[in-house]
Amino acid sequence: MPSATTSYGRYPYSALPDRPVFDWPNGTRLAVYVALNIETFSFDSHTGAKLAPGKQDQPDVLNHAWREWGNRVGVWRMKDVFDALDLPLAVLPNTAVYEDCPGLVEAFRARGDEIVAHGRTNAEEQGVLAEPEERALIRQASEAYRRHEGRVPAGWLGPWISQSAVTPDLLEEEGYTYLLDWCHDDQPTMMRTRSGTGIVSVPYSHEINDIPQITARYTSAESFADMIVAQFDEMLEASARAPAVMSIALHPYLTGQPYRLRALRRALTHIAAHRNEIWLTRPGAIAEAFIEDVRARVA
Template identity: 35%
Template sequence: MQEDPKLYDYWPYQNRPKITWPRGARVAFWVAPNIEYYELDPPTNPHRKAWPGPCPFLPGYSIRDYGNRVGHMRQMQLLDKYGVRGSISLSTALCDHHPEIIAQCKERNWEFFSHGIYNTRYTYGMSEQQERDMIKDSIETIYRHTGQKCAGYLAPALSHSELTLDLFAEVSTELFGDEIALYTCDLFHDDQPTPVHLRSGRRFISVPYSLEMNDTIAYAVHKVEPRRYGQMLKDNFDRLYQESEESGTVMCIPTHNYQVSCPHRLKAFEEALEYILGHSEIWVTTGREIATYFMANYYDSTMADIDAKRVQ
């Protein structure tokens, strides 16, 4: 074990080279619906239990199923209304279980990125080969069912190993060459994209995917009231928009259909979307598009700035 993951460099949030998003936009705004499958009775990982009680653990299992049966369509209709293309963090087994959902997302040209096979299978305890196999399975599944070469990764249930990001990039390189895997959503250290160190030396970045704005963190962990969640989203946007006068920022709303799409929570989410999208100079986009644009335009200048600011 090491005291620091050594995945990125310290890079102070002041006097950074200015980022300008396409068409002069200041904030790159993306919504990342997690479309997940939780198993009723998965094998028990020795490091983390999937459910707090014996099988069948109804409260946990059934509300997540609600997300797919009921919630998905509600969030999709809301995002359609506001012209937002989702960037889906996908439990890729869902391609087999619920192909209807995949077809709807595909129809709308939403982006799919890998979130493992099931959200009840954790990376903890896997050998390097096992993690590589799991990641490869997830990337191939997305390709087979959607035709998309997945560019991003969010580890299933945020369960990581020291090599998670290396393996994602390496597997992608084996399958599709060096240009496809671009970004991870697993790191929460910044409000702008940042380069990530991989053992291969290959270019790879972190795209901000805010855990603080994540509806499950807000509702289930911090237990905030729905209207307060809506206000948090607006406040988060306001400050990122204000700061983006200096340099472009990224705002992400990670969602879950079993949280944000409950009837008593949709109003707060819709009000926040309406408010945010009422601003000019925002780029409503996807994870892949942010990563691609940053790679093409700012990766090198960012690396140079990081090097220049490194205190010897």
């Protein structure tokens, strides 16, 4: 009997206990990466996370300035923490950041961090567009990354996790090898695309993510740090039975705030102290390792 529910159709069901057990490239079972979202917003729009309700009939000075603080101040304080702990990063800048915040992406590029595509600006969503317009948006963003980074990034995260029904197809056709929009698994998943090539979904948490925790659930700085530590400890223990990916998603205007940064430093220090037991890496390396594993299994 057919299911009563509709299916996304990009990947089949897979029960975690039925999967092969494998090691990551450095012989460990838990891959951990930190994703730093660097975003920019239009002053004349009312899109974006909010510190307080904005007035729809006036410029949203409060919330726009609050988010701007993240790119002017918070992100640099966070960088100091990442530098002190020698943490690799996945940096996800909108392409507008190159023009709006000169020198910002370049500072993280100099660290050797992976640049992951994050659309043109978080003042728009791609999932509402018709296919030709969405293709044009992806292509325009790709050209900007190519111009600044010398190549198109391997991965993509849509602003606001916005996807249409054909987004994975368009990304794969534009040359992307992985996406971060899906949180349906703790291991990478190969998603079907219409070309037959496929695109990798690398896990990206919306639980260990400061936007939903802080702006929607009003989680305190200390509680968010405790969540990161608890998630890490539990996943490290469970990874002996089933290899996994843990991600930490951050935004400078939130966790760059000094009182939150102090708590975040505590959580990241805990993870860094276990660096010999985990693969402290970036999502691009995770996608590459997964693709090599799939090829080996097929061979």
